[in-house]
Amino acid sequence: MADLVLCEPTELYNILNQVTKLSRLTEPNYLCLLDVRSKQEYDESHVITARRVKKKADEYLIPESVDLECVKYCVVYDNNSSCLDLIRDDSDNSGSENDLLPRGAAIECGKALAHLTxxxxxxxxxxxESFSAKYHFFRTQKIIWMPQELDEFQPYPVEIVPGSIDWSSLSFVGDADKLLHIQIEDSPEAFIFPFLRHLCHFIDVHLELGNVILVFSTLGISRSCGVILAYLMHQNEQTLKKSWEHVKKCKNNVCPNRALVAQLSQWETIVLGGFITDISVPLC
Incomplete structure (x- = not known):
């Protein structure tokens, strides 16, 4: 089943919240989100922008306006599919590979559509069930979205790791011990390295307390991403390259300036004992 992969709820959440100047949901070939539950269930509530897939006889009928060949993300969901395992149909006792049947309507639909994308x-x-329980604010009864509505769609913070969120713009008022403000300019002269140990310790402490961490800067693509990269390297004892790949998957416009990248490379030597990631090669 190489044509099917599992999408974690957090992955879909991040896909829905990607932005450039506007929400990426405005791009016609960005996301095709398909709901294969019953009409009654769909009408009661579904994930924002999801289209219902009808089934006629044994054929899944996707909306005519959808061109799967050009879509970057095609995500299918039913009520609660949790794996890509197959079950065996023992009705004819043949034991052949053709007797393996998918678990759940989403997998059945995904197999039927895989050749189209x-x-x-x-x-x-x-x-x-799982997605709406965790991200209940993405439930809706709305079926048709006008381009202007998608243009005005306000994204939520991108979730990097459980309990840690990156937000590109945030006004925050709270207790002094819950707010860490590091004043550095977004310029080639930015010097964040001396603060990295303190930043990682601050995040560690609040994650242990069960707090949600919001990391933000003016545009949310350079300084805040640099902090998150440093923390992932520290938390997981992993390379800058591997940390970058993970953040890039969660947030497609990650782009720390070259000064920050050089300092993150230096941080890699502290975490792992040497330079491992080749920063002469673009990481973007």
Whole structure:
């Protein structure tokens, strides 16, 4: 089943919240989100921008306006599919590979659509039940979205790791011990290295207390991303390159300036004992 992959609820959440100047949901070939539950369930509530897939006989009928060949992300969900395992149909006792049947409507639909797209069809792990329980604010009854409505869609913070969120713009008022303000300019002269130990310790302490961490800067693509990269390297004892790949998957416009990248490379020597990531090669 190489054409199907599982999509974690957090992955779909991040896909829905990607922005450039506008929400990426405004791009017609960005996301195709398909709901294969019953009409009654869909009408009661579904994930924002999801289109219902009808089934006629044994055929899944996707909306005519959808061109899966050009879509970057095709995500299918039912109520609660949680894996890509197959079950065996023992009705004819043949034991052949053709007797293996998919678990759940989402997988069945994904298999039927896989040949129509250049990218793997993603099956939402846990289905609507899991996603809507965690991200209840993405439930809606709205079926048709006008381009202007998508233009005005306000994204939520991107979730990098459980309990840690990156937000590109935030006004925050709280207790002094819960707010860490590091004043550095977004310029080639920015010097964040001396603060990295303190930043990582601050995040560690609040994650242990069960707090949600919001990391933000003016545009949310350079300084805040640099802090998150440093923390992932510290938390997981992993390279700058591997940390970058993870953040890039969660937030597609990550782009620390060259001065910050050089300092993150220096931080890698503190975490791992040497330079491992080749920063002469663009990481973006």
């Amino acid at each position: 250049r990218h793997p069809v993603q099956i939402l792990r846990g289905g609507y």
